[in-house]
Amino acid sequence: MDEIKNKNKNKNNNIPFPYVYYQCTCQVVSKIRKDIYFSTFQFPLKEPVESEINSTTISHFPPTHFNHHRLKSIYDLFFCPSCCELHCPDCVKNDFLCFYCPNCLFDVPQASVVSEQNRCIRNCFECPICFNVLTVISQQDTINTTATDDEQTVYFLACNVCQWKSLEINLSFDKSTGLYLQLQKKESILPHEVEFQNLRNHYDKCLRSNNNMNNINTKRLSALFGNTSSFLYSPSIISHIPDLKTKLIQAKRDNNQISDEYNNSSENKDTQVMEDELEMINLKNLENMDELTSLKQKLNQPEDQPRYLKQLRIHRIPLRVKLQTKCDKCEKILVKQEVQKMKKPSNIRFSIKSFARDYIPNIFIQKIIPNNKLHKDIPVQVLLKFVNPLSQEISVSISTLPNKQNEDKMDIDMDSKKNSPIITPKFSSRKSSLNLSPILSPILSPKKRKKPSLKISTAPIIPINPTTTTKIKNPYKENAGVATCNVTVLAKSFKIPAYDPTKEFENDTESNEQNQVGIFEKKKNSVSIIVEVRPTGDIGDRVEFPILVTYSFVNNEKEVNNETPISPNYAELSHGVQKFVSFWSVIGIGEISKECFD
Amino acid sequence: MSDMSVKDLLHQTALNQLSNKRTTAYGIDQKIIIDIGSLYIKFGLSGEASPRQCLPNRIYENIEHCPEGVLVEGDIKPLYQLVLNPFEIPEIYERFKEQVKLIFYRFMMSDYKHKRKVLIAENLLLPLELKNMIAAVLFEYMNVPSIIFAPSQLLAITSVGKKTGLVVDCGYLETTVLPISDYGCLLHSIKTMPCAGQDISNNLKKLIIENASISFDDGKIFPFSKYPNYSDEILTNYIIEDIKASVCFVGLKPDSTEIIYDEKTHHISYRSSASEIGYPIENRRIKILIPGWVRERAAEILFDEERNEASVISLIIDSIKSTPTDIRKSLLQNILLIGGTSMLPGFCYRVSQELKERLKEDHLENLVKEVTIIRSKFPANTATWIGGSILGSLKYEGQEVTLQQWNETHKVPDWSNYSILNEEENQI
Numbered sequence A: 001m002d003e004i005k006n007k008n009k010n011k012n013n014n015i016p017f018p019y020v021y022y023q024c025t026c027q028v029v030s031k032i033r034k035d036i037y038f039s040t041f042q043f044p045l046k047e048p049v050e051s052e053i054n055s056t057t058i059s060h061f062p063p064t065h066f067n068h069h070r071l072k073s074i075y076d077l078f079f080c081p082s083c084c085e086l087h088c089p090d091c092v093k094n095d096f097l098c099f100y101c102p103n104c105l106f107d108v109p110q111a112s113v114v115s116e117q118n119r120c121i122r123n124c125f126e127c128p129i130c131f132n133v134l135t136v137i138s139q140q141d142t143i144n145t146t147a148t149d150d151e152q153t154v155y156f157l158a159c160n161v162c163q164w165k166s167l168e169i170n171l172s173f174d175k176s177t178g179l180y181l182q183l184q185k186k187e188s189i190l191p192h193e194v195e196f197q198n199l200r201n202h203y204d205k206c207l208r209s210n211n212n213m214n215n216i217n218t219k220r221l222s223a224l225f226g227n228t229s230s231f232l233y234s235p236s237i238i239s240h241i242p243d244l245k246t247k248l249i250q251a252k253r254d255n256n257q258i259s260d261e262y263n264n265s266s267e268n269k270d271t272q273v274m275e276d277e278l279e280m281i282n283l284k285n286l287e288n289m290d291e292l293t294s295l296k297q298k299l300n301q302p303e304d305q306p307r308y309l310k311q312l313r314i315h316r317i318p319l320r321v322k323l324q325t326k327c328d329k330c331e332k333i334l335v336k337q338e339v340q341k342m343k344k345p346s347n348i349r350f351s352i353k354s355f356a357r358d359y360i361p362n363i364f365i366q367k368i369i370p371n372n373k374l375h376k377d378i379p380v381q382v383l384l385k386f387v388n389p390l391s392q393e394i395s396v397s398i399s400t401l402p403n404k405q406n407e408d409k410m411d412i413d414m415d416s417k418k419n420s421p422i423i424t425p426k427f428s429s430r431k432s433s434l435n436l437s438p439i440l441s442p443i444l445s446p447k448k449r450k451k452p453s454l455k456i457s458t459a460p461i462i463p464i465n466p467t468t469t470t471k472i473k474n475p476y477k478e479n480a481g482v483a484t485c486n487v488t489v490l491a492k493s494f495k496i497p498a499y500d501p502t503k504e505f506e507n508d509t510e511s512n513e514q515n516q517v518g519i520f521e522k523k524k525n526s527v528s529i530i531v532e533v534r535p536t537g538d539i540g541d542r543v544e545f546p547i548l549v550t551y552s553f554v555n556n557e558k559e560v561n562n563e564t565p566i567s568p569n570y571a572e573l574s575h576g577v578q579k580f581v582s583f584w585s586v587i588g589i590g591e592i593s594k595e596c597f598d
Numbered sequence B: 001m002s003d004m005s006v007k008d009l010l011h012q013t014a015l016n017q018l019s020n021k022r023t024t025a026y027g028i029d030q031k032i033i034i035d036i037g038s039l040y041i042k043f044g045l046s047g048e049a050s051p052r053q054c055l056p057n058r059i060y061e062n063i064e065h066c067p068e069g070v071l072v073e074g075d076i077k078p079l080y081q082l083v084l085n086p087f088e089i090p091e092i093y094e095r096f097k098e099q100v101k102l103i104f105y106r107f108m109m110s111d112y113k114h115k116r117k118v119l120i121a122e123n124l125l126l127p128l129e130l131k132n133m134i135a136a137v138l139f140e141y142m143n144v145p146s147i148i149f150a151p152s153q154l155l156a157i158t159s160v161g162k163k164t165g166l167v168v169d170c171g172y173l174e175t176t177v178l179p180i181s182d183y184g185c186l187l188h189s190i191k192t193m194p195c196a197g198q199d200i201s202n203n204l205k206k207l208i209i210e211n212a213s214i215s216f217d218d219g220k221i222f223p224f225s226k227y228p229n230y231s232d233e234i235l236t237n238y239i240i241e242d243i244k245a246s247v248c249f250v251g252l253k254p255d256s257t258e259i260i261y262d263e264k265t266h267h268i269s270y271r272s273s274a275s276e277i278g279y280p281i282e283n284r285r286i287k288i289l290i291p292g293w294v295r296e297r298a299a300e301i302l303f304d305e306e307r308n309e310a311s312v313i314s315l316i317i318d319s320i321k322s323t324p325t326d327i328r329k330s331l332l333q334n335i336l337l338i339g340g341t342s343m344l345p346g347f348c349y350r351v352s353q354e355l356k357e358r359l360k361e362d363h364l365e366n367l368v369k370e371v372t373i374i375r376s377k378f379p380a381n382t383a384t385w386i387g388g389s390i391l392g393s394l395k396y397e398g399q400e401v402t403l404q405q406w407n408e409t410h411k412v413p414d415w416s417n418y419s420i421l422n423e424e425e426n427q428i
């Protein structure tokens, strides 16, 4: 049972060390919305919050408690060149490029996708027991056909994984091709389908017979007072279907030939109860579970959710989609695969791609010195390598969250470099979150909390009076991460040269310029900085820390070259304008282990 | 009409005007019909005879691979609970968003370009926050052109072609009884108790831990209670749901000789002729031996008035008693059981038998012979969806909220909410 395995995996749903993960912009948006919700108990609209997103607001929302589920590897992230923002699969718009069968790879046109219930119309069927692909087998091989002739070959479907055969449900075919058509002919219409059509026709007739009687006044009147005065009406407009009711009652009056009672054939009134009693007795005397279906098998056949294996039917394989990915905000296409009919899906080519790795500084853990186990209070040096994928030089500035002991130091950092705006993270995301003003406010004391600057429409009903909500536990507050290390970065800002494809194969030549404090080395389009990490947590704690990266560049390319994907253009940026982009990343280097003295 | 205040009447008029103003002519474009339960979301296209899926609300471990890749499924987990901590709404929002992503992209293959309207089977008692949350996800994330809300019990009754009946919905979180007369929901007579599938699940789990044994493939058998640490690992929500849907059933009302009360532990057990069943786990190497009486009596809490102050039967009786006498007969002639829990074999039989007994005790003998449970061709947990599919495929005009209205007001209408109305009135 896979479920048990899954559960175990769930428990340590943590990214293996070492890693560098990134926080997508949409996490900032949802954190802001969450905070507004918690302070006003009204869920704010997405757009006004989104429009507040810039490198400053981002700096206020570090990834708290490292919700690993929502952090992303750089390979899962997109970058919208128009909005200059990170996007992840959670915050993009998708639309369909093509539909195909994962088994036969046949490309299905959109029209038949709908009419065929999103399933393959060729010979692809899934096993009703284990959901793998069924294969066609001819009976000839297995049965000695001396008496009858080889004309009598019978085909059936079998599962190579669980050995189920369609013969178990008395299903076989005369030909090995066109199975779906053969199946359609063989399968009688299921009772629920007949019933559904009857019901539909019944209601259709009722509504139709009254179509020209669509008088608003009659409708309103009857909806208000009811046509028979014998029953109560609630003050609800949704407690009845005004239109349907009017029409049906009208239909009855105007046209007595059409009855508005649905005739459910001539069934004994106690059939339902008797059938149920029988079923109950069967189950009471059940010997084992061999004949019974699992929940998954039941749910795979929602039309009757059978209890016994012999009631399962085979189903065609569900189709899959290829998507095109657009920016949620500006609808710019971020990823588009080239669709080549009947080509192997492994052969993916992209006609458009805006992956984050081609736009933002790529961060790698180059080395951890010393590369031993981590111990409490014994500092290690982490060499973080920043690689610039752009064909422009970029300026990078780094901030970290305040360390436990020296919380007050952080504000000083802000003034140390006047020319490049280093954005210092505010101490607690909870505090800062309420301030959405795009201007960096230097003081942010809890007393000076401002109301959110967003326009929020008043919600109709507030479930629990906000004044009494102090009693309600806010589960998020407790999750706020406990720092397990102190982090010191000396090189808080540096420049990374442009990526130059022509220099790709040149030897590494260390630049002669004087190395800045805290910078380990500079090579081509990369800079490695030294980060000192002192674990402060307990044994077994994960040592991971967020850093805020802000980079800026000036678009000095006059010509825009659309074709080379590795040199993404910032067409939407005017020439010569400096642009700042911020994002949080989380660096994980390991677990604190037991101290050992040897 | 005495039941209705003048104020209510005024509201009713204005709301109807409003709804008429909003209604537009429908084409026969297929709509997406969604019944959002706490445990299962049923969805599909209007005009189809069955939902495409009954999708359990579960945790996915790699939802970012949706919709193109292969998903790793975690355990089932209800989307929301009856008692709603407002701090949980953002989390529910995220989870529902994931489900919607799966439903639209993976299963329905319908993106925002299709402009398909969505019909939602509305639980009348669903907190407005959740209704707003549902609308927020569908409008913001999927950009659906409009959402139509229809009361789920009303949809269910159309799935059997009736216009009058007593709808008993026994789902995952709660059991509700609502009489419907000529397509009108008698909201004053709605009766509900917070006891349904989830409580059976919890009870079943407890009974298994206390009474079942584990048999290993080498023939050794140990009581389950010896492995207290395993219980959560083995008895996941999925396993419990699976056990319930495959081997549990509802026996007839136990008489006093069948009930065994343990003075020391205060545990109740039952005598039962039902067979013990070995439920295989871990690739059939281990079996959980579930006593017959546990299979038969796990659902007893639904009928236990002493413990819950209500039972399925008492809800029905209370509801019937609060309706006008002249419609009681037709209500009892048309009892419709919906919701997954009512699919337990024996549920229908038990309700029918016990209801007749109670009617007799309550001096309503004349109604006993009327008790009839409607036979449906559709599984009880999809009844609501089926009704939505029928009405969604016809020229049915319901309560509709368009994307534009949402963007302007960020609200969904609700029968308990008149603020929208007031705003609109001010504008006029």
Ligand SMILES: Nc1ncnc2c1ncn2[C@@H]1O[C@H](COP(=O)(O)OP(=O)(O)O)[C@@H](O)[C@H]1O
Pocket (backbone or CB within 6 Å): A305, B036, B037, B038, B039, B040, B041, B170, B171, B172, B173, B196, B197, B198, B241, B244, B245, B246, B338, B339, B340, B341, B342, B343, B344, B345, B381
């Ligand atoms: N075939 C079945 N037999 C017994 N119980 C079932 C069956 N299918 C579903 N259930 C139970 O029904 C409950 C869910 O019912 P449903 O009406 O879908 O709830 P909701 O709408 O609240 O999500 C679950 O507790 C589940 O165990």
Ligand SMILES: [Mg+2]
Pocket (backbone or CB within 6 Å): B036, B037, B038, B171, B172, B339
């Ligand atoms: Mg339900």
Ligand SMILES: [Zn+2]
Pocket (backbone or CB within 6 Å): A024, A025, A026, A027, A086, A087, A088, A089, A090, A091
């Ligand atoms: Zn995102």
Ligand SMILES: [Zn+2]
Pocket (backbone or CB within 6 Å): A101, A102, A103, A104, A105, A106, A120, A121, A122, A123, A124, A317
């Ligand atoms: Zn195929």
Ligand SMILES: [Zn+2]
Pocket (backbone or CB within 6 Å): A127, A128, A129, A130, A131, A132, A159, A160, A161, A162, A163, A164
């Ligand atoms: Zn199989």
Ligand SMILES: [Zn+2]
Pocket (backbone or CB within 6 Å): A080, A081, A082, A083, A084, A327, A328, A329, A330, A331, A332
């Ligand atoms: Zn964009």
